[in-house]
Amino acid sequence: MGWFTFIFIVLLANSKADDQTCKLIGQTGFLEFSKEGDLLIGGIFSLARTRILDTHDYEAVPHSYCVKWNDRELKFVRTVMFTVEEINRNSQLLPGVSLGYRIYSGCGSENLIRAAIEAISQDESDCRGRIQALLGHSSSGVSEDINLLLSPLSIPQVSHLSTCACLSDKTLYPTFFRTVPSDRFQVLGLVQLMKYFDWRWVGIIYSATLYADEGTTEFMVEAKKENVCVEYRLVYKKTSRETHEAIVKMLRESSSKVVLLFMSLSYTKSFLSKMAAYNISGKHWVGSEAWITQQDLASVESRNILQGAMGFALPGASIPGLDDFLLDLKPQSDIIKAFWEKFFDCRFSPSNTSTLCTGREDLKTVSSDYTDVSHFRATSNVYKAVYSVAYALDALLQCENGANPTTGSPCVNKSEVQPKMVLEHLRYVNFTTQYGAKVFFDDNGDSMVQYDLVNWHISDNDTVEIVNIGRYDTSFPEGRKFKLKEDAKIVWGGNSPKVPRSVCREPCPPGTRKAINKNKPICCFDCFECPEGTMSNQTDSPDCLTCPAEFWPNAKKDRCLPKPTEYLSSEEIMGALLTGLSCVGVFLAFLTFLIFLKHKDTPIIKANNSELSFLLLISLKLCFLCSLTFIGRPTEWSCMLRHTAFGITFVLCISCVLGKTVVVLLVFRATLPGKNVKMFGPLQQRLGVLVLTLVQVLFCIIWLCTNPPFPAMNLKYYKEKIILECALGSAIGFWGVLGYIGFLALLCFLLAFLARKLPDSFNEAKLITFSMLIFCAVWIAFIPAYVSSPGKFTVAVEIFAILASSFGLLACIFVPKCYIIIFRPEKNSKKHLMGRIPPKTL
Template identity: 80%
Template sequence: MIFTVEEINRDAVLLPGVSLGYRLYNGCGSENLIRAAVEAVNGEDSDGCSGQIQALLGHSSSGVSEDINLMLSPLLIPQVSHLSTCACLSDKRIYPTFFRTVPSDRFQITGLVHLMKYFDWRWVGIIYTAGLYSDAGTADFVKEGQKEGICVEYRLSYSNTSDKQLKAIVKALRESSSKVVLLFMAFFSTKSFLSEVEAYNITGKQWVGSEAWITQGDLASVDRKAILQGALGFALPQASIPGLGDFLLSLKPSDEPQSSIIKEFWEKFFDCSFSPSNTSTMCTGEEDLRTVSNDYTDVAYFRPEMNVYKSVYSLAYALNALLQCQNGSNPTTGKACVNKSEVQPKLVLEHIKHVNFTTKNGAKVFFDENGDSFAQYDLVNWQMKEDGSVEIVNIGQYDTSFPEGEKFKLKKETKIVWGGKSNEAPRSVCREPCPPGTRKAINKNKPVCCFDCFECPEGTISNQTNAPDCFICPPEFWPNEKRDQCLPKPTEYLSYEEIMGALLTGFVLMGVFLSLLISILFLTHKDTPIVRANNCELSFLLLFSLTLCFLCSLTFIGRPSEWSCMLRHTAFGITFVLCISCVLGKTIVVLMAFRASLPGSNVMKWFGPTQQRLSILSFTLIQVVICILWLTINPPFPKMNMKYYKEKIILECALGSAIGFWAVLGYIGILALLCFILAFLARKLPDSFNEAKLITFSMLIFCAVWITFIPAYVSSPGKFTVAVEIFAILASSFGLLICIFVPKCYIIIFRPEQNSKKHLMGKIPPRTL
């Protein structure tokens, strides 16, 4: 402060013709506070100096500054503090004359919250001391931290006179789950706390400090190095003040011969004594401070000293603005000019509100409506060197003048040392974030950071950390096993590649092969009695229709498409009607043929080859008409069935019109039932002249298969529905093929002697219908 006053007084431009004077008071103790306030009010000090003070610089303590301002503010005496950081002092209703060049703790608290949030430290402990600075600072931190999801596990007060409080703090440090501890207290309280807690061997904690102590390297005694290694905190920014270093290092005891303080630290620095002593050499007072190395002689950069520098200059610029005079009035206020003898504190107060200047070293100074200056901090990290000394390294910056999102920055190239002997940033959370696939649920009985995580219910996912809710996948999608993303549902249909599809295809090909083989066998033996006796033309037409029945099964295998869905049901319906029509024709022929063999009967002229062809064509055309109507009105179509299975899609053919489907099946059933009845009536006819028994048995199999098909079809899931339908087609086709044709093939191949007209005629018993 003395250096700055002298620098201003040497400046012929800032305050021409005006010199600044000062009075210094020891700020320790309430008696000195009362004395300073009384002397300021009376305008006379104990040494008899007259003249009212125009402003007051100080104090460093927020509590002391509060008391001073409460006494002086009624007199409108401006007060500028260089180190009182309590945010409470920004309340202009209570402290109307208070200003400060140090940032308010409101900004430091915001910076600390940014720091915690940046490293994801959501679960912290706080240790503080009773007093305005710590009480208000920790309360604001808790309040601002809650807004950003930062929870406080414990908040404990420390007093160097209470063993109970110390034991509670030590217990919390040992048993707590939080790895980060905010030590928010003044320098002397921090020194006392560390000296007591170092005996308890507290390790594994990441200490975060307030600006009051975080740059005080002398706190790192031998026993505290393990505690403070890696400590982080915001500090007032480093600054260079030209000339101040030389001013401090040129100090001599002779400059202040009455000062006992200067003599004491002189004796300490140079290990000498101004009074005769047997233990040390005599001090001459001419020793050079440049020859020793300590905190005092480290004058390359300054932190709180810069705020003192700005405080003095802010008053000088306020006086400069007050004493300006142009054309008989003040250019700032428009009021009458004021000469230096008329200067009063209230006028200085009025002008200090509007100061806005830049110091010689480039520092910007102005006050907002709360009397606060803008905030700028260095983020510092305690790093212990191999020689045992501590280096406080600047690793980042917090500057409120930057845009939102850019205020907090870390230096990328700077290495950070972490507390607790950790090689990486420690984790300090009450509960690890809920991973994707789960949802976050707040537990009302615990802090907001101690939430619960629940797995997403079936069919839902969450694809982000700490998701508040799980959401349902779209109908075509289903969650993966982790339930963190929706994947397309696998589709299911009967394909040729799978075992069941391949087996069914094999049976289809076997049926086609047998049909063709029997056709060839019948063709090569078409002139033999057994082939001719069983209506050769209808037999070949039946074999052809059975071949089509086998082949139509292939339309049910493979991925459903619009054409395959229409083809499979219509082809099945028409080919089976053609097949049953042929069987029905053979049955009628058997009955008519036996009837025609009776004396006086000419019934065969009513059901000759032409009538047989027309009847088969008529029966088949009826089914064709039914299919055409079905395809015209509401045809089958491919459909994705997502109701039967939640986790997969069944590709199937929807019937379109259920009436059309059951009409096709019903018509086939009517023909099969009619055929079965006629064959049953003809079952006792001579074996050699008819195949009624074989047709009866084949129709019995046919009807049994399709009667059991209906409930199986309705209840079978997915591709098994198609498999059941194919099985019904194949079973009924093989039943007809085997029952009607295999016995004849057996005679043709293995009993050729029975394939003669004589043999067949010889077995006719004398019976009547």
């Protein structure tokens, strides 16, 4: 570009020379269409794609010419003409001012720059400026070069299709405007599209152009913000076989199912033609706006790629009258004749290989980009670009009280209009087209952003339909910019019947946590199961959470469930067994009571203190019954009852046994010669039992009044379940009650032990000794077992201790007597009992 800049500087220098006329250096003649008017709009379009250099064997000056006519660019040119004519017919816009145009064409970067220089330079006979603004170009790279020429002259440039985000930089391109959204917004839409369908692992193939390079770079930056990873990014070069093979190899070996094809239209056509030979399948292709609506790309060979292709397209528009204007084309100029020959495969000059063109052929029979008038997408941007300049000129020519109402500067007439003034008023343009499109420019010269999401539907007979399935609109609130149509019928690429999955790693399910692997892309993470006691209830959760104290994770660790409660229930085997033993104990005690009651007048009953025996049997029944209070769900009343009832009934029981022991000792001592011991009569026995029991009752009252037992949830012993238990309240109260029982039992054991050598007639002392030995052994063993037993087993140990000691007392004291009463009645006589007593020594 250095020598073009040099040419431009020379042109500027020539334009400022006082005595010289303006003169272009180098090739000219790029002007193809023109219309005179009071104010002129210039335009640069590529009506041909390829430039061929004819060297004339270097016997003359080499000359280049263009081939491969571009249908779409012709449509753009004709749209400029139509729009200018429409504006001139509008009496409300630019009244009294006629608008004209000068449209230039070139192929190849050099010729396009030459055309731009010709458009902005001055005529040889008239050194006044000719155009007030320049339309074009379609290519971002060409528009970039053109704007570098226009900026020093403050000539505004309005592009209809240059989408490179780089052109929004006003420090480099201060006079650039566009009616097409910047690629930055297309990229943001593409990222939202990937995110919407959860395509987190994608590949990119792009062309070696400014448009594609800038777009893919921006895509990678924005994709990273949304955790969309790029597996590969390959550049496509038309003439490089190595890049073709590398792309094919990657497409076949890569794990990503979605491929972003970010290319200009010409590169896309080349790419599809090259890939046709490789039978690429199994991929869902996402296209850039430059090619996604071009139906002429479809062919039998490219069907595997284009079927289901998806991408953002410029929104369609309905421009009244434009379709008829485009189809009313007549071959009146050489360049139109060239297009005509292409459309109808004929020649205006006689030829042996082609039919002769008549000029009356019907364009409605031709299928091409030019004749496609169903959707005016990019074409509507050309329409808006012309109107933008017209509205800027109209605002510039407004005058109120000697000043312009928009800028406040002095009023100007149409002959005084300068490009710099138009540039200033373009910034304030804000209007709505006839078909309802809002047009304005932001501080970067960018226009309103709207895209249609389109999907390629190719039928079995190769009929192509590009269906609108959604919309991306940046004017909507965040989170609602991208929206899929509710009734959208989508065809997926790769012959997939449903949305393709394209992820490096499937999301971490609930119950696991997501861990980033530093050696891999962020999308290729690891999933680890949540540790015991933690859970995650979201997909891709970064952390596992601890459940509240009363909850525990389920087996899948994806939610917290209330912990199961554990307590000794009569419905389980152990609880039922203990309940049964308690009932058996009550029955045996009651049965013994009945036996003793029936035989109360027999010697063996009388000899063993019948009153205390009956009281002992009643207390034993209460002991068996109090064990039932330990079974079942703890409540406030059951917790207080079970410990106090246990303490009081056992003291009553031991007091009776202690009374019987004391009676045995005193009776024996009273029967010895020379002893005069006062008898321990019934009254004293009752008072003794009552006093000893009242002491325990007093202990229990103090315990209940100060810090009584209460139901509690033990969350510490087990992590995964809750133990429902009766907290002791005051440990001193519990161990005081238990210690008092142990004291009485030990005292009873010692007294009974002292009476172990009594005559056989008083052998109840031996039975009491043995029963107290069992009782003390049970409760001594109870203490460590109670402290170390977990959960409901603590209660079971306590019940077992109660039952074991109760059964011990019942069996040791009463079973031998019942045996004699029932099975050996001959021994139940006074004679038999007295027979074993030695005669008294006188």
